[in-house]
Amino acid sequence: MAKILIVDDEKMLVQTMEFQLSEAGHKCFSAHTLTRAHEILKELDPELAIIDIRLPDGSGMDLIRSIRAEDRRFPIVVVTAFGSIPNAVRAMREGANDYIVKPVDLDALNMIVERNLETQHLRGRVELYERLQREDIGDDRIVGKSEVFTKVMEMVRSVADPPGAGSASTMAAVLITGETGTGKDLLARYIHNIGPLSAQPFVDVDCAALPRELIESELFGHERGAFTDAKNSKRGLLEISAGGTIFLNEIGELPVELQARLLSVLEGKSFRRVGGTRKIEMNVRVIAATNSDLRERVAAKTFRRDLFYRLNVFHIDLPPLRERGQDILLLAEHFVGRLCRKYRKPLAALSKETQALLTGYPWPGNVRELVHVIERAALLHKDGLIGIDHLGIAPTRAPVSIFRTTALELDRRLIQETMEHTKGNVSKAARILGVSRDSLRYRLEAMDKT
Numbered sequence: 001m002a003k004i005l006i007v008d009d010e011k012m013l014v015q016t017m018e019f020q021l022s023e024a025g026h027k028c029f030s031a032h033t034l035t036r037a038h039e040i041l042k043e044l045d046p047e048l049a050i051i052d053i054r055l056p057d058g059s060g061m062d063l064i065r066s067i068r069a070e071d072r073r074f075p076i077v078v079v080t081a082f083g084s085i086p087n088a089v090r091a092m093r094e095g096a097n098d099y100i101v102k103p104v105d106l107d108a109l110n111m112i113v114e115r116n117l118e119t120q121h122l123r124g125r126v127e128l129y130e131r132l133q134r135e136d137i138g139d140d141r142i143v144g145k146s147e148v149f150t151k152v153m154e155m156v157r158s159v160a161d162p163p164g165a166g167s168a169s170t171m172a173a174v175l176i177t178g179e180t181g182t183g184k185d186l187l188a189r190y191i192h193n194i195g196p197l198s199a200q201p202f203v204d205v206d207c208a209a210l211p212r213e214l215i216e217s218e219l220f221g222h223e224r225g226a227f228t229d230a231k232n233s234k235r236g237l238l239e240i241s242a243g244g245t246i247f248l249n250e251i252g253e254l255p256v257e258l259q260a261r262l263l264s265v266l267e268g269k270s271f272r273r274v275g276g277t278r279k280i281e282m283n284v285r286v287i288a289a290t291n292s293d294l295r296e297r298v299a300a301k302t303f304r305r306d307l308f309y310r311l312n313v314f315h316i317d318l319p320p321l322r323e324r325g326q327d328i329l330l331l332a333e334h335f336v337g338r339l340c341r342k343y344r345k346p347l348a349a350l351s352k353e354t355q356a357l358l359t360g361y362p363w364p365g366n367v368r369e370l371v372h373v374i375e376r377a378a379l380l381h382k383d384g385l386i387g388i389d390h391l392g393i394a395p396t397r398a399p400v401s402i403f404r405t406t407a408l409e410l411d412r413r414l415i416q417e418t419m420e421h422t423k424g425n426v427s428k429a430a431r432i433l434g435v436s437r438d439s440l441r442y443r444l445e446a447m448d449k450t
Helices: 011-023 034-043 060-069 082-094 106-135 147-160 184-193 215-220 256-268 294-299 305-311 327-342 352-360 366-380 412-421 426-433 437-449
Strands: 003-007 027-031 048-052 076-081 098-102 174-177 202-206 245-249 285-290 314-317
Touching (some): 003 034, 011 106, 034 060, 048 060, 048 106, 060 076, 076 082, 076 106, 082 098, 098 106, 147 314, 174 184, 184 202, 184 285, 327 352, 327 366, 412 437
Parallel strands (some): 048 076, 076 098, 174 285, 202 245, 245 285
């Protein structure tokens, strides 16, 4: 079903088209004047418009120009008299996508509407696949068989495509946490790609990288003249991601003054552009990610508690690479294959010494660091074997201080002593041990079961 705007002063024709398109499952909105059409467009974001060129209070051409000037990209079908086909051609130069000649053939009307809606849908899929190809991402990059990672992926699959999933706005918000470099952005894309929204947009917003003075305009868009440099209207990232997923990366860095507005948008499922009055429906799934402890930020009053609860509907904590055991070599071999192909180098194997070094290294930069290390090795190797000297990292011993000890290296006694020292304060114990609170809780639960 699509929302269709019909703009024509012939009321009988409009009623006929409305009936025909409603029978096909579409929802129609009609206007008999240019003025009324502009009023409807302030409140409606249609998926297709049918516009007559000749209207009692102006030209449909002006309406088409106005729609395209606002960067609204839905298909436009022009209605024209038989003798005015040149006008239709001129309208298509102004931004129309198709035309139909009066008297309107209803079968032809159905065909033209469905063709343009399908073209719009296919264009979205092509843009998605082109973006995936440019960014060299895909499901095969989700690599891991370790127990801790397998549990994460079970959670991912359950939230990515839940039974009875409806529109994007009805799907549960997801909060992904984990250290820098663990692959939070990749996991967000994976959730999108394997779910029912895969053909729709995926918009990645780095809240830490957006200039503070422009972040509101970037998220919500703005109208022409909203501020000094707003020479044209602009769609915001929330509007661009309609029907799909918006990924709010580094959500902890969002300025406090904008957190209230974001919460209002998530609750009300609508927003207005900066300087605008038209309410825009928000049909978007929200995935957020952070490497900071949002509960600590809530306690410090730098992150809104109500926004945290709104985002934390389904929480996924990505384990650091050092906790994933066997996955280190699986990932290394995967990256060797991909990067050797990228640089047109012979496929290489990892020497036993290299494997030992990779599995014993603490990986403070997590998967991101591993990729860079393997990329260097792929460029340097010549004889089909990657040795220690190709990696650019030095063998290390396990650190002595408990401040740097990882969760998998902690034995029962160390955890118990730390918990006793902190009088049962899990957050404080996790900070002392140098692990995430969720990782420590998982370890404590496992200890209780044994």
